Each structure stands twice: as C-alpha cells, then as structure tokens.
Amino acid sequence: MEKPTEDTYVAEFVSVTKQLGALLGFDAEFNRKTPSGKPDIIIYYKNKPVAVIEVKEPKIPLSDPSLNEQALRYADWYRKNRDVLFYGIHNMKYLNLFKFVQKEQREKTLLDFIEGKKTLWVPVSNFPFKIIPWAKSIDDYKQISTNNRAQENLQDFLLKFKEILEGKTLDLSSDVIEAIRRYIEEGANRGLTKFEDMYRRNEENVRELFEAWRSERGLDKPKNDSQLREFLGLMIKEQLYTFSMKVLFYLVLQSIDAEMAAKLKENLASVEPSDPLIFKRIFDMLFAYAIDKTGDFEEVFGTNTVDKLPLVDATLQSLKELISYLSQIRWSEINVDVIGRIFEGLIYTERRHLLGQHFTDTAVVDLILAATLKSPGRLIDPACGSGTFLVRALNYWRAKYGYKKENYQFIEGIDIDKLASMLSKINLYIQAIKEIEDKIKYYPKIRHSDFFKEMLPPEFSYVTTNPPYTRQEEMAMAFYDKEYKKWLDETVEDIPDWSKRASIYAYFLVKGAKLLKEAAD
Incomplete structure (x- = not known):
C-alpha cells in the first residue's frame, strides 16, 4: 500500500465536503492546475468558485509567517486567474481562511505597532477553524471521513463560511475561550484519580503542597473523601489554568519578539515526549527565560504553590492539544481587545x-x-x-x-x-x-x-x-x-x-x- 500524501487527504476532503455541503449549496473539486504544482481544493457555492484551500501536513503550524507569505502569493494568483476572493491554508488540524478586500479593512492589532508589510488579504476570523485537531501526521487522512467529530467540525466550518458569504461577521473569541476551557477541564478530569492516589501515598510532596494550597485559599480541612476529591479537583484545575495562561502570554509575547519566538520554536520541538517531568521542565525553563528577557512578569511567569505540583501522564494529552491549538494562531494579527477578552475568560x-x-x-x-x-x-x-x-x-x-x-x-x-x-x-x-x-x-x-x-x-x-x-x-x-x-x-x-x-x-x-x-x- 502506498504511503498517503497531501493528495490523498485532498481527495478525501473533497469527497466529504461534497456530501456534507450539498444541502448548504456547497460543492468541491480536486484541482491540479496550481501555482505550487500540488493539488488544492476548490470550494464552490451555488455553482460558483468561491475559495481555494491549500493543504499542508499537520506538523506545519499555521502561525508560521513564511507559510502565510507564500500562501497569500498563491492567493493572488487564484484571484487573478479564477476570480476567487477567499483562500484557505489547512494543515489537517486547523484551517485559516483569508478574504481579499478592495481596501484595508482591519481592526487595530499588535502589527499596528510593528513595521511590516500590509496586505489586502485579511483573515475572516481572528482564529482558525478546527477540523481534525488531534491529527499527528498525514497518515490520519481517513479521520475526515470516518470520525464523527471531524465531520461535525467540517460541517461547522461550512456553515460559518456560508454566513461569511452572506455578509455576516464572525467573532470566534468565545469559541477559543470555550476550547481552552474544554482542554483544561478534560485534563483535570483525567488527572484527578492519579492525583488522589498520589495524595494518599504522599508521592512528590503532593500532600504537603495540597495543605499549603488549602491554607492559602482559607479552606477548612476536608470532612470526608468526597470533599477531599472536590478540593483536589479544584487544585488541579487551578494548576492547569495557571499553566495555560502562562503559555498563552508567552505566545503573545513571542509574536512580537524574534528571540522569544526562536526560543519557543526550539523548545516546542521537544515537548513530544510523554514524560511529564521533561514536559514540565521544558516549560519551566521557557517561563524563566521570559522573566529574564522582559525584565518583568515574575508575577505571571514565576512559581507559586500550584506550579510546584507535578504534571501527571493523564493530563499531558490535553495540554499538548491545547498548546498545538494556541500555536496555530497568529497572535500579532489579533485585535488587542480580543486578546484581553480571551485572558479574561480564563478565570474559571x-x-x-x-x-x-x-x-x-x-x-x-x-x-x-x-x-x-x-x-x-x-x-x-x-x-x-x-x-x-x-x-x-x-x-x-x-x-x-x-x-x-x-x-x-x-x-x-x-x-x-x-x-x-x-x-x-x-x-x-x-x-x-x-x-x-x-x-x-x-x-x-x-x-x-x-x-x-x-x-x-x-x-x-x-x-x-x-x-x-x-x-x-x-x-x-x-x-x-x-x-x-x-x-x-x-x-x-x-x-x-x-x-x-x-x-x-x-x-x-x-x-x-x-x-x-x-x-x-
């Protein structure tokens, strides 16, 4: 059997889009006549070509500036040759969609404070659309046709794209907040049993850290096993929310600082191991680097009681998926008030x-x-x-x-x-x-x-x-x-x-x- 390629996924994506999009007025086509020489997906709405989607492998983050520059050059080619005003970049996990506008129409973003090339291709949303967030390689291409969640995500994208074509404006910031919360809640739920076991065995000082956390929060000693489990659940949730906030702020900072971006890229390549100790050590080093680099933010990146807790195996998958999701977003191009709204939504x-x-x-x-x-x-x-x-x-x-x-x-x-x-x-x-x-x-x-x-x-x-x-x-x-x-x-x-x-x-x-x-x- 031949090893699957981007072509394999494109064919699968086109087939599923035809099925799911028919009732919404959408159709799709496998297109080989492309400026890159690789097949793209052409999306039709009411028999008119409206968008082209370029497919990349899951390992390529959508936030990569060089990827976006190249893609928007291709987008201009399609605009001039096929009269298409929407262009998407899709790495199987997520999909970024851009629209061509006759004059610059964007809100104030971090890029307003940074010198850089301006473009008439603007994102239709501050955030990418999720398709197969868990995809690890092109080998997962069949997920788009066999996994219910993937098909629901694709259908949701088509529904939102239909709204865009009808002139509506999208605000996906609430979706981002909800996605972050979901990853954290899933991680906390998965890790609770392990944490409870570590507490009873007093492994890695979990019992002492729990008592310190309980004292800081003014909580009375748990009256029974049920209340102990409730408190442990709150402690894990606080650990994961705090960790997520640090990661998110680092991503925002690195979007305007080349050295921080290089450091992040170097370290993210190392988070694949499933050893929680290595995972935690990598990010502790990143956060310490951020304090040193900015000369501030000890309060944000510094260590408190919940940061001293160990990460457990059961929470790692949720955290990795969360980091992968946040890394797809080009934070420098997002309205500063929207970023603030996302941080605000992180208080559970x-x-x-x-x-x-x-x-x-x-x-x-x-x-x-x-x-x-x-x-x-x-x-x-x-x-x-x-x-x-x-x-x-x-x-x-x-x-x-x-x-x-x-x-x-x-x-x-x-x-x-x-x-x-x-x-x-x-x-x-x-x-x-x-x-x-x-x-x-x-x-x-x-x-x-x-x-x-x-x-x-x-x-x-x-x-x-x-x-x-x-x-x-x-x-x-x-x-x-x-x-x-x-x-x-x-x-x-x-x-x-x-x-x-x-x-x-x-x-x-x-x-x-x-x-x-x-x-x-």
Whole structure:
C-alpha cells in the first residue's frame, strides 16, 4: 500500500465536503492546475468558485509567517486567474481562511505597532477553524471521513463560511475561550484519580503542597473523601489554568519578539515526549527565560504553590492539544481587545463566583469613563480584574488627547485574586507594545493585594471600578483571610451607625472615595 500524501487527504476532503455541503449549496473539486504544482481544493457555492484551500501536513503550524507569505502569493494568483476572493491554508488540524478586500479593512492589532508589510488579504476570523485537531501526521487522512467529530467540525466550518458569504461577521473569541476551557477541564478530569492516589501515598510532596494550597485559599480541612476529591479537583484545575495562561502570554509575547519566538520554536520541538517531568521542565525553563528577557512578569511567569505540583501522564494529552491549538494562531494579527477578552475568560467559574466577579462589558465601561474622565490624571481601580477599566481609560485619553506615553504611568490597579492581577498586568502590557518596541521599559502598576490592607494616600484624580457583589463570608473564603471583617470594620470606623450587614461593594465605595484628592481637601 502506498504511503498517503497531501493528495490523498485532498481527495478525501473533497469527497466529504461534497456530501456534507450539498444541502448548504456547497460543492468541491480536486484541482491540479496550481501555482505550487500540488493539488488544492476548490470550494464552490451555488455553482460558483468561491475559495481555494491549500493543504499542508499537520506538523506545519499555521502561525508560521513564511507559510502565510507564500500562501497569500498563491492567493493572488487564484484571484487573478479564477476570480476567487477567499483562500484557505489547512494543515489537517486547523484551517485559516483569508478574504481579499478592495481596501484595508482591519481592526487595530499588535502589527499596528510593528513595521511590516500590509496586505489586502485579511483573515475572516481572528482564529482558525478546527477540523481534525488531534491529527499527528498525514497518515490520519481517513479521520475526515470516518470520525464523527471531524465531520461535525467540517460541517461547522461550512456553515460559518456560508454566513461569511452572506455578509455576516464572525467573532470566534468565545469559541477559543470555550476550547481552552474544554482542554483544561478534560485534563483535570483525567488527572484527578492519579492525583488522589498520589495524595494518599504522599508521592512528590503532593500532600504537603495540597495543605499549603488549602491554607492559602482559607479552606477548612476536608470532612470526608468526597470533599477531599472536590478540593483536589479544584487544585488541579487551578494548576492547569495557571499553566495555560502562562503559555498563552508567552505566545503573545513571542509574536512580537524574534528571540522569544526562536526560543519557543526550539523548545516546542521537544515537548513530544510523554514524560511529564521533561514536559514540565521544558516549560519551566521557557517561563524563566521570559522573566529574564522582559525584565518583568515574575508575577505571571514565576512559581507559586500550584506550579510546584507535578504534571501527571493523564493530563499531558490535553495540554499538548491545547498548546498545538494556541500555536496555530497568529497572535500579532489579533485585535488587542480580543486578546484581553480571551485572558479574561480564563478565570474559571468556581473562582469567579467566590470572588463576586462580574466582568463589565466594554461598552458599559466606555459609557462610565466618558461621564467621569477629564484630562489624564492618576487613576486606580481597586478591584481591577482583567484590567478593563484601566485599558479603556488609556484608550479614552488616547482618542481625546492623542498619544502620550506618560499616561501609562497614571494607571494603577489592585486585585486580591492572583489570576486576575496577572490578567490585568498582561492586558496593560499588550496595550503598551509601542513603548516596548521603542525599547522603553514599562512595568504595569498592578498589585496582587487586598485593597483593604493597602495604605494608600488620597492622591488620585479618579477611582473607577466594578466592585465584587457577594456576601462577606464568601469573600473571606475567597480572599484566604479569616480576619477579613476586621479590615472592613476599620474602613468604616469613622461612619456612625454603619450596618454590619452591608455588602462588600459598599466598603469599596467608602474606601475608594477616601482616595480622591478632593477627599483630602
């Protein structure tokens, strides 16, 4: 039997597309007359050729700049010779689709801060469409016709492509957040039994690390095996979410830094071994390199309790698939607000509930800031979450008063949740890409701390926040401090007849008001 090639997969893809796309108005053709000399896929919609898809092997990442440059040259050839305005690059795992536009029509991305060639071929979506994410080589070509998930993914792509052809705009950021969550949840579920066994045997200090983590979270000792398993599950989930956030931020940074990109490429080639120890060591080295390279982000890439936990065999497959997925995305071409939205979505549900977190829609934030802000001045968000108020304040001042690098120094934030403070720091850093490209050091003024323990002077022009809305008891549990009410009482000790049943947000309002310059006058 002959070894399968890209041609083999193209034929299989065409056959399945004909079957799945017929009711949607699609057809497909195996095309040999190509500028590359290798067969491509031509997609028809209502009997008219609308797209060409070039197939690559799974080992070739779609984020490779040289791949995209070559592909878009071919795309121009098809546009001129076949009047096709859509061009796709597909490595069996994922599919990137580009559209030719008559004039440049794209949102602000990281590339706006980097010199580079502009093109009239723009991605139809910030993120690739998944087809066979688990494909390892061309030998998996039959998956497109035999695997139900692969066929569902292809059908979903055709449905979305139909919407695009009908003039609709796609936002796949929620799909990306959901995909990341799914990989993490699957990894946590797969690894839980092994972690429980390691806890009982106290292998690799898992029991001591669990006790340290439990103490940090203010959790009581588990009452029974069921609660122990629940807590272990939360700990693993936090481990995987934290790891994923570090990987994602590294990918964003390396998209604008050639040295970091080279280091990443060198190390990603080494993650195939199934030894969890080697896998973890590789990424620990990458994260240490990122701290050294940026001169900052110890808070993001540094080690905390969950980072000291071992990775287990059962979670590796999910993590590898997640890394493969994130590596397909060209982060430098994605709108900075979309990147922020993805990081924001990485705070998992249980944690968000305890913290009373309700992330504010940017349209609402913009409305509040437009009614509040005047000229640039010192601004703080005492419950900054992922930094939406801080980022939008910078954008507001930039739009109204023009770009001024000193505005970044006015912005400060505090959050009790380490994950949230990491997100805020990341999002501000992304906004400051221009400064970073100009070799100006920028260290976002974000503190991982308890706002009510902070001794801050009344020197702020603005205090803007969406404080947590939750009961004091839940905040005490989430904030890892059993004496939390003591700090709240000190905040309002000068207010007679203050109700002890007041919600947390009321205390934020009182302390926030005391930070304003006018409050001291």
